Amino acid sequence: MRKLLACLALLIVVAGIFSGCWSRKEMSELAIVLGAGVDRTPDGQVRLTLQLARTGALAGGGEGGGGRGATTWVVSGTGSTILDAQRKLAERISRHINWTHNVVYIFGEEAARHGIRQYTNYYSRSPQPREITWVLVAKGEAKDILETISQLENTSAQDIGYLARAKTGFSINFKDFKVMLATKGSNPIASRVEIVERGVTLGPEKEKSVVHKGAALTGTAVFREEKLVGWLDESETRGLLWLRGEILKGVITLSSPTEPGKEISVEIMRGHTEVEPYYDGESVWFVVKIVVEGDLLEQQSSEDITERDVRKAIEEEMAREVEEKARLALDKAQGEYGVDIFGFGMAFHRKYPREWAELEDRWDEVFAGAYVDFVLESHLRRSGLLGKRGSVRE
Amino acid sequence: MLEGGKIDSKQAILLMVAMVLPTAFLSVAAVTASLAKQDGWISILLATLGALLIAWLAVSLGLRFPEKTLFQFPEVILGKWPGKVVAFLYIWWYIHLNVEVLRQYGSFLVAAFMPETPISVFMLLIMAIAAYAVRNGLEVYSRVNELILPLILVSVVILNILAAPEMSMKRLLPVFEHGAVPIIKGAVMPTAWMGEIVTMAVLIPYLNKAKEAYRIAITATLIAGFFMLITQLADVAIFGPVTAAWLFPGLDAARVIHLANFLERLEPVVMVIWVAGVMIKISVFYWAAALGSAQWLELKDYKPLVLPVGVIIYALSIMAHDSLLDLFAFLGMFWGPYALTLFIVGMPLLLLVVAVIRGQGGSRH
Numbered sequence: 170m171r172k173l174l175a176c177l178a179l180l181i182v183v184a185g186i187f188s189g190c191w192s193r194k195e196m197s198e199l200a201i202v203l204g205a206g207v208d209r210t211p212d213g214q215v216r217l218t219l220q221l222a223r224t225g226a227l228a229g230g231g232e233g234g235g236g237r238g239a240t241t242w243v244v245s246g247t248g249s250t251i252l253d254a255q256r257k258l259a260e261r262i263s264r265h266i267n268w269t270h271n272v273v274y275i276f277g278e279e280a281a282r283h284g285i286r287q288y289t290n291y292y293s294r295s296p297q298p299r300e301i302t303w304v305l306v307a308k309g310e311a312k313d314i315l316e317t318i319s320q321l322e323n324t325s326a327q328d329i330g331y332l333a334r335a336k337t338g339f340s341i342n343f344k345d346f347k348v349m350l351a352t353k354g355s356n357p358i359a360s361r362v363e364i365v366e367r368g369v370t371l372g373p374e375k376e377k378s379v380v381h382k383g384a385a386l387t388g389t390a391v392f393r394e395e396k397l398v399g400w401l402d403e404s405e406t407r408g409l410l411w412l413r414g415e416i417l418k419g420v421i422t423l424s425s426p427t428e429p430g431k432e433i434s435v436e437i438m439r440g441h442t443e444v445e446p447y448y449d450g451e452s453v454w455f456v457v458k459i460v461v462e463g464d465l466l467e468q469q470s471s472e473d474i475t476e477r478d479v480r481k482a483i484e485e486e487m488a489r490e491v492e493e494k495a496r497l498a499l500d501k502a503q504g505e506y507g508v509d510i511f512g513f514g515m516a517f518h519r520k521y522p523r524e525w526a527e528l529e530d531r532w533d534e535v536f537a538g539a540y541v542d543f544v545l546e547s548h549l550r551r552s553g554l555l556g557k558r559g560s561v562r563e
Numbered sequence: 564m565l566e567g568g569k570i571d572s573k574q575a576i577l578l579m580v581a582m583v584l585p586t587a588f589l590s591v592a593a594v595t596a597s598l599a600k601q602d603g604w605i606s607i608l609l610a611t612l613g614a615l616l617i618a619w620l621a622v623s624l625g626l627r628f629p630e631k632t633l634f635q636f637p638e639v640i641l642g643k644w645p646g647k648v649v650a651f652l653y654i655w656w657y658i659h660l661n662v663e664v665l666r667q668y669g670s671f672l673v674a675a676f677m678p679e680t681p682i683s684v685f686m687l688l689i690m691a692i693a694a695y696a697v698r699n700g701l702e703v704y705s706r707v708n709e710l711i712l713p714l715i716l717v718s719v720v721i722l723n724i725l726a727a728p729e730m731s732m733k734r735l736l737p738v739f740e741h742g743a744v745p746i747i748k749g750a751v752m753p754t755a756w757m758g759e760i761v762t763m764a765v766l767i768p769y770l771n772k773a774k775e776a777y778r779i780a781i782t783a784t785l786i787a788g789f790f791m792l793i794t795q796l797a798d799v800a801i802f803g804p805v806t807a808a809w810l811f812p813g814l815d816a817a818r819v820i821h822l823a824n825f826l827e828r829l830e831p832v833v834m835v836i837w838v839a840g841v842m843i844k845i846s847v848f849y850w851a852a853a854l855g856s857a858q859w860l861e862l863k864d865y866k867p868l869v870l871p872v873g874v875i876i877y878a879l880s881i882m883a884h885d886s887l888l889d890l891f892a893f894l895g896m897f898w899g900p901y902a903l904t905l906f907i908v909g910m911p912l913l914l915l916v917v918a919v920i921r922g923q924g925g926s927r928h
Contacts, residue, residue, distance in 0.1 A: 296675050296676070299827070300818050300819045301729075301821050301827075334824070342819075344801070344802070344805075344819055347805050348734075348802065348804065348805055351803070351804040351805050352803065352804055518737065519733065519736040520737075522739075522740045
């Protein structure tokens with residue numbers, strides 16, 4: 170009997186202790202951040218913009234119950250640090266601000282130009298945000314980017330996140346961005362995000378159609394050390410990806426070797442890049458070897474690609490096209506900005522660790538004056554389902 | 564005998580691994596990377612080599628007195644009072660070690676997972692469980708460890724495999740950039756970690772096959788060294804120059820895992836490794852401190868001492884440091900030289916040399 174009573178008492182105590190957690194927060198008490206933007210105000214303050222998920226609207230039964238209402242709520246607050254700004258925002262948000270599901274960090278152009286390092290610390294010191302959040306730089310203000318809506322995804326932050334993840338241009342996560350900031354002889358780069366016309370949303374009648382403006386990735390932001398110095402556009406970004414050896418997918422379009430004015434498109438299937446630095450005690454030069462493999466998937470012209478010579482000509486044309494793109498990015502980085510954004514410095518560091526010690530502090534200068542030689546190797550592996558064209562009269 | 568339990572060789576190996584690995588997994592990479600940069604993995608290899616020597620030292624010493632523990636044979640070797648002093652210092656060391664481990668345990672949980680919970684709550688709970696384990700004896704927590712440690716090791720491997728897409732082996736180059744000195748400095752702390760294998764000198768009387776002690780100590784050190792090595796390589800390949808800035812790079816390596824937009828945020832796995840592993844680690848040192856105290860006082864049973872020793876450890880741990888940074892500065896600057904020179908290498912070497920000169924004890928085989 171006594172044992173039974175003791176057990177009962179123990180059960181009651183245990184039930185009391187284990188019924189809940191010390192600082193639990195229910196879903197309905199959280200303001201979930203999906204995108205965070207940092208702008209610098211003219212007086213040097215931080216303006217933090219948060220895109221919050223309206224969880225009720227996101228979870229709602231969908232089309233059935235009429236309009237779902239807006240899926241996001243965007244709030245901005247100013248403070249001297251990010252945490253300070255967030256604290257002030259908390260006075261206007263009825264729930265706990267929760268960073269664990271954040272998808273993108275967007276830095277405004279002004280903030281990036283003044284030096285980005287001062288705005289990154291909170292994101293890695295606090296345990297809530299993820300290290301794999303995408304980092305982007307807005308052309309203009311970060312606030313405007315977060316205030317757009319997406320037609321295809323639930324929220325524009327997720328939309329931007331999916332665009333970054335698709336890796337059609339250059340995109341980088343927070344962890345790798347920090348590694349770039351911490352590495353001597355490399356300069357950080359991040360995707361550029363900008364508001365553009367993205368499509369038309371159709372109304373019931375044609376007149377009511379709305380041209381939809383949305384955020385899209387339009388190239389790359391280039392930093393010197395920690396300060397934004399300029400941009401690369403989409404086609405220069407292709408060159409950047411070739412030079413960094415990060416090409417994953419894409420298309421090379423080249424002019425037909427036999428019929429002027431007609432084009433051929435090759436889908437890139439595989440590619441890789443090796444950068445070999447050389448140093449003779451005075452000057453530094455690089456040999457960049459790029460290998461590209463692709464499938465020919467569209468042909469405006471009508472040459473017979475089953476012939477070996479024609480394929481050879483196309484392969485040469487592919488190589489020329491890739492080199493041209495790479496040169497475009499290289500010239501801009503060496504000439505206009507004078508910064509090494511391709512990791513050439515790291516390649517040099519790996520090969521010449523001793524010589525690196527003398528050069529690391531003026532690496533960008535050395536890089537800007539370095540001669541770069543390209544060696545290209547291109548292969549046309551397949552041609553879709555057709556050999557020669559089917560719609561051509563013999 | 565005070566402790567009636569006997570464990571077999573496999574249990575002993577697992578126990579010695581669990582005694583070293585849990586805390587090392589979380590922060591070893593930051594310690595070595597801050598000194599040896601990308602060459603930290605060489606530091607680990609060096610430390611493993613050092614720990615093998617230490618393991619040989621501890622086992623050679625222990626096997627001379629297969630019926631006695633580290634708290635008893637100094638008396639035989641050095642005479643009653645000097646021997647008592649050495650044994651007392653070892654009791655203190657096991658208490659001190661546990662004070663730091665316990666504090667680290669609580670600090671990590673508060674810093675990374677539950678910032679609003681008082682650190683004393685975590686520390687009290689784990690001490691209560693450890694006290695229960697120690698009261699039940701060596702055999703019981705060795706068996707618990709047989710279940711826990713394989714899960715920990717498998718989790719560490721899986722976490723590192725899942726984080727592989729974020730790794731770039733180029734971050735480990737160039738090798739040997741800053742020469743040998745930083746690498747040796749970086750090896751001090753991991754050697755102190757793996758050097759905890761001196762606990763073999765306490766464990767030998769409770770092995771059911773004492774003559775396998777060499778094999779046990781060497782296998783355990785190699786396993787611990789191997790897991791420290793892969794953790795080190797993985798963390799530096801993920802974070803490069805940022806590694807040294809993290810307090811817990813093992814946690815942050817799990818935080819970068821993302822697979823197919825679906826498998827993300829695996830920090831709780833790290834938390835499980837930490838809580839389960841540190842529970843065993845604390846139990847081993849707690850048991851050694853309680854058993855040692857009983858043997859030192861020549862009591863018939865160590866169980867009455869479990870509570871007092873626990874209270875001392877808990878209270879000292881609360882008082883030891885006033886911040887997490889203080890704790891890390893203490894461990895980074897002071898702990899390695901302190902533990903290595905006195906308890907891990909210094910005194911065992913002295914004891915062994917004296918024992919050999921005086922011809923005391925003898926190997927059984």
